[in-house]
Every structure is written in C-alpha cells, then in structure tokens.
Amino acid sequence: MSTHPSTRTRKPLSAAMCLIALSGLPVLGCSQSEAATSRGAPEAAPAAPPQGGKSKVEDAVYTLEMKPTGTYKAGQEGLVEVSLLSKGDYHINDKYPIKFKVTEAAAEGVSYPKPLLKREDGMFEESKGLLKVPFVAAKKGKTKVAGVLSFSICSAANCLMQKQELEAIVDVQ
Known part of the structure; x- marks a missing residue:
C-alpha cells in the first residue's frame, strides 16, 4: 500500500x-x-451581586441559585441552599461528578464543617438538584458564604460542563 x-x-x-x-x-x-463543551449554549452571566442575600444565575438552559434558608446564630451551624434547575430539553448529567467547593479565602469569622460537597451530599433528579452548604459564623452581622459549583447539563445534542461562582449574604444574630 x-x-x-x-x-x-x-x-x-x-x-x-x-x-x-x-x-x-x-x-x-x-x-x-x-x-462535550463548556460553550454550545449561550454563556451564563456571572452570578449577580447578592440581592436579598442570594445570588442567581439565569441561562438559556439552566437556573442556578444560592440563598439563605432561615435565621442564623453566631457560633452555631447554619445552611445555605444551592439549587440547580434545567430548562427546555436539557437535564442534569447523572454521570458528571457534581461538586461545590467553598471559596479558599473564607470570609472573616466563617468556617465550613465540610468545605467540599459532592453529588451524594445533595439531592439530584433529572431536571433539578439541591445542595445544602453548612457553615459556622463566629460573630453577629452580615457575612458572606461563597463557593464554586461544578456541574454538567446535557441535551440530546451536547453536554455543557460549567463552573459557576456563587455567594449568599447571611445575617447572623
């Protein structure tokens, strides 16, 4: 030949x-x-500055939100919720290792009992998912809880792999 x-x-x-x-x-x-690509659909806007304590990302194929869940007391563990909702023909990739990693430089006086949460720490279905992020704020006042969610969302045509920074402002009593 x-x-x-x-x-x-x-x-x-x-x-x-x-x-x-x-x-x-x-x-x-x-x-x-x-x-598989991290593009393919319109890019998500960066997380909006927290309004009412929460940050929200709206995209053509998903909505992502981090928000406070109740009242918080100094020195006691509290939770913020990270929710993911797919839109249209897209679904949450059940094979992708979803994780939420807290921001390396935590806000002053904030600690995280579990700084890395994985898929198994939350509840994920085909079109929606929820992670509860535990934290402890040492002092009273407004403080920031923040991190990065890594996830994948797919349609029949392609999968999008995303990393999105999120933060919530909580009022600690």
Whole structure:
C-alpha cells in the first residue's frame, strides 16, 4: 500500500480532536454537537451581586441559585441552599461528578464543617438538584458564604460542563 498522502484513506476525527477544534485551534471536520463543551449554549452571566442575600444565575438552559434558608446564630451551624434547575430539553448529567467547593479565602469569622460537597451530599433528579452548604459564623452581622459549583447539563445534542461562582449574604444574630 502506498503511503503517498493522496492515496491514503481519511479516518474520522476522534472526540479529542473535536475538543481541540472547539478550543479554538484550527482543526476541520468536527461540529460542536460531536463533543462535550463548556460553550454550545449561550454563556451564563456571572452570578449577580447578592440581592436579598442570594445570588442567581439565569441561562438559556439552566437556573442556578444560592440563598439563605432561615435565621442564623453566631457560633452555631447554619445552611445555605444551592439549587440547580434545567430548562427546555436539557437535564442534569447523572454521570458528571457534581461538586461545590467553598471559596479558599473564607470570609472573616466563617468556617465550613465540610468545605467540599459532592453529588451524594445533595439531592439530584433529572431536571433539578439541591445542595445544602453548612457553615459556622463566629460573630453577629452580615457575612458572606461563597463557593464554586461544578456541574454538567446535557441535551440530546451536547453536554455543557460549567463552573459557576456563587455567594449568599447571611445575617447572623
């Protein structure tokens, strides 16, 4: 068999090559629906500054929110809720390792009994999910609870892998 380029048969591009193509490097023969991507749908706006203590991210394919859940007392464990809701033809990827990692530089006087929460720490269904993030605030007043949620949301055509910063302002009594 000849090794001359014009007589070799062309092989389809692998998924890895598709990912390279989607990253902006020039590779031909790959479409966006052939590979998982963190783009593909309109990009989510950054988490809005907390209003009423919560931050919310609205996207064409999901809504993500972090909010206080009740009253908080200094020195006692409290919880904030992180909720994820898929929209339209999208669903929460049941194979992706969802995790919430608290912000490395925690607000002064705030500690986290569990700084890394995983899928099994929450409740996740096809179109909605919920994580309860425990924290302890040492002193009274308003303080920030923050972290990054890593998740994947999919349609029949593609999967989007996301990392979204979230924060909630809580009023500690």
